[in-house]
Amino acid sequence: MSHLKQTHYAPLTEAVAIELALSLNFFTENAVLSCKEIGDGNLNLVFHIVDEQGSKGLIIKQALPYAKVVGESWPLTLKRAKIEADALKTFGQLAPDYVPTIYFTDDVLAVTVMEDLSHLLIARTGFINGETYPLISKHLGEYLAKTLFYTSDYGLGPSAKKEQVQMFINPELCKITEDLIFTDPYFDADTNYFEDGLLSDVEALWQDDELRFQVNLLKRSFLTEAEVLLHGDLHTGSVFASNSETKVIDPEFAFYGPAGFDIGQVFANLLFQVIVNTKNQERFVHHIETVWNVFKDEFTHLWNTENKEILAKTDKFLSYTLAKFFEDSLGFAGCELIRRTIGLAHVTDLDSIEDEKTRLAAKRKTLELGKILIKQRKEIINCAAFISKVKEVL
Incomplete structure (x- = not known):
């Protein structure tokens, strides 16, 4: 310049x-x-x-x-x-x-x-302040469907997609994700941070061999499955919102990875409000259901009308793809719940709870739900079963 x-x-x-x-x-x-x-x-x-x-x-x-x-x-x-x-x-x-x-x-x-988005508020801040943003889940479902479909082999075509994969090789920021989400929370790493009152819960998590195995499978997916262009850090602090608008910002972690990662980040960061916001619990449950249902419907429409792979235009392969995305999203959501509770980067949803007993109880629920979603993701076959598992923990 x-x-x-x-x-x-x-x-x-x-x-x-x-x-x-x-x-x-x-x-x-x-x-x-x-x-x-x-x-x-x-x-x-x-x-x-x-x-x-x-x-x-x-x-x-x-x-x-x-x-x-x-x-x-x-x-x-x-x-x-x-x-x-x-x-x-x-x-x-x-x-x-x-x-x-x-x-x-x-x-x-x-x-x-x-x-300039200063007329909007960061969604996490708004949620903590009591906002519920009635359209945010519909908007995020549409955003996810369009960005994930149109950057895939099916929406972009294999050659164009391979060229785009090269544009978004992002090893340094991926390394942050690989360490802070998939590695450090599962052993006594220097980057971890949590209250003394959670020590026994965290030590039990560190000794859970099945959990660590399943997290390794999810990390392998993150490392190797270049399905779509991900935002890579799609939490409620990366979304500006009002009652009528939603804007997604800060995709500096963008890279080609498994589609369920972005969906799972959205799920997890809505789940924090389900856990802590007892007044609006059902509304946030509904937000989670809406994200998935709108995503599924819009992705299905794009799959059937814009698909560049002739042999992929079948209901069976679409169902297989959506089932994989959903299973992956549950596992990645579980990893996000755990790392935001005991890892380096926490969320204000949990840490701003002033009463220690209430805060620790919320964090225990977060850890428990995270473990369930990671270990039982194959058995939780639809959104209704997902919400049922969530409610068992609450």
């Missing part, structure tokens, strides 16, 4: 972020801009820039070369910013209603400039 002073990577300041925003001709030439760094994640700077005299705004996101949660001792590639930008563009073409508009990207600065 010749009209910017920075031609090499350096973390943006608020002043330089404003300079970048002005250079894009998004605002009027004499606009008075204000800028605030609002990033609360672990990996990035996020600047919110608004025209103080108007209503226009935009977001500038810049990848940091390390994980903020640990510091500069945990270096990370800046290439993830390009992967995230490319994923947002890809998903935006496939499901434009549910992805922010991208205005500009710069690979050297590791910057993405995108639509």
